[in-house]
Amino acid sequence: GQFELTISPDGLNIAIDGYIELGFLxxxxxxxxxxxxxxxxxxxxxxxxxxxxxxxxxxxxxxLLEFNSTDSVKDLNGHQLDPGVLVRVEGELDFLGFVTxxxxxxxxxxxxxxxxxxxxxxxxxxxSVSAEGVGILNSxxxxxxxxVEVAGDIGGxxxxxxxxKLKINTTDEVRExxxxxxxxxxxxGKLELFSVLKIESSFELIxxxxxxxxxxxxxxxxxGIGSLSIEGSVNSEGEFYFGIAGSIGIGAS
Numbered sequence: 001g002q003f004e005l006t007i008s009p010d011g012l013n014i015a016i017d018g019y020i021e022l023g024f025l026x027x028x029x030x031x032x033x034x035x036x037x038x039x040x041x042x043x044x045x046x047x048x049x050x051x052x053x054x055x056x057x058x059x060x061x062x063x064l065l066e067f068n069s070t071d072s073v074k075d076l077n078g079h080q081l082d083p084g085v086l087v088r089v090e091g092e093l094d095f096l097g098f099v100t101x102x103x104x105x106x107x108x109x110x111x112x113x114x115x116x117x118x119x120x121x122x123x124x125x126x127x128s129v130s131a132e133g134v135g136i137l138n139s140x141x142x143x144x145x146x147x148v149e150v151a152g153d154i155g156g157x158x159x160x161x162x163x164x165k166l167k168i169n170t171t172d173e174v175r176e177x178x179x180x181x182x183x184x185x186x187x188x189g190k191l192e193l194f195s196v197l198k199i200e201s202s203f204e205l206i207x208x209x210x211x212x213x214x215x216x217x218x219x220x221x222x223x224g225i226g227s228l229s230i231e232g233s234v235n236s237e238g239e240f241y242f243g244i245a246g247s248i249g250i251g252a253s
Contacts, residue, residue, distance in 0.1 A: 011037030015077075033077050040069035042076045049091070061091020085109035113138035127152035127160070134176060141170030143178060150189070162189025183207040197221065212236045 004015040014034040029048035035041070047063040068074050068081040075081075090104035103120030119132035133146035149163045164187030169178040178184075188202030201218035215233040225248060232242030 011035060033079075035076055041067065042069075042074055042081055043067040044076050044079055044081065058094045059091060061089060063090075064088040082108070084111065126154050133166075136175060138171070140172060142168065143171060143175040144168040145176050145178060148187070157194060159192040159195070160189070162187060164188060179208060181209055 002015075002017045006013040006015075012035070014032075016030060016032040019029040030045065032043070032045040034043045043066070045063075045065040047065075048061075049063065050058075050060045064086070066079075066081050066086040068083050068085075071083055073080055073082055086106070086108050088104065088106040091102070093101045100123040101120060104118065105120075106117040108115040114137040116135035116137070117133075118135075119130075121128065121130040128149075128151050130149045131146050133144065135145070136143040144166065145168075146166045147163070148166065150160060151162075152158075152160045154160075164185070167178050167182060167184040169175055169180055169182045172180045174180060184204075184206045186202070186204040188200075190198060190200045192198050198221040199218065201216070203216040204214070206213045213233065213235045215231075217229075217231040219227060219229040221227050226246065227248075228244070228246040230242070230244050232240070234240035
């Protein structure tokens with residue numbers, strides 16, 4: 001690799017471009033810049049990683065680390081660095097060609113809070129599961145907002161599609177559009193058997209301001225000649241409702 005050291009009236013600068021051999025595991029390629037001046041320290045590291053092919057578990061990915069000890073945005077060789085620490089990792093994992101996962105995770109460390117962004121997709125045989133969202137962690141609590149999706153086609157026999165949201169805010173102020181003291185989870189989707197028997201359902205659980213609410217809804221189609229639906233809800237005040245309805249039709253209309 002290459003190593004470059006520059007000393008100037010503005011401070012000390014170091015540039016590195018090389019790689020690290022991990023023996024039979026693989027390698028890590030490193031590209032880094034460091035700057036030390038009178039107002040603080042700047043650093044930026046880029047990593048490329050690949051290892052595990054000989055073991056049936058392959059990881060390929062990249063990483064980024066940025067550090068800015070000053071209290072303002074700084075330029076480091078054309079890159080704008082925000083104050084604090086930023087860590088980002090993204091890549092792909094393959095396990096014996098059966099389970100694959102791709103995604104990223106990003107953590108930004110600021111003086112008063114941690115901010116997290118993530119997105120991941122898992123392929124498990126015919127099923128695909130994905131989640132993407134943001135999170136905040138500070139002295140007041142945690143905020144989490146995720147979108148979740150599940151889909152799959154199992155040999156044309158079972159078809160599954162579902163999506164939902166998870167929202168959490170334990171702080172005492174509105175963050176990311178979520179009211180304080182909130183836990184909310186919702187999921188809806190459909191399941192088909194042989195493209196004939198179809199089930200659609202959804203549920204929602206909300207806890208907010210020390211009160212909670214739960215609702216569920218489901219419908220079932222019987223081969224196109226009949227249907228059954230169920231819906232209901234209950235809350236922390238003791239109020240509840242449940243209803244069942246159905247219909248069936250035989251013969252020509």
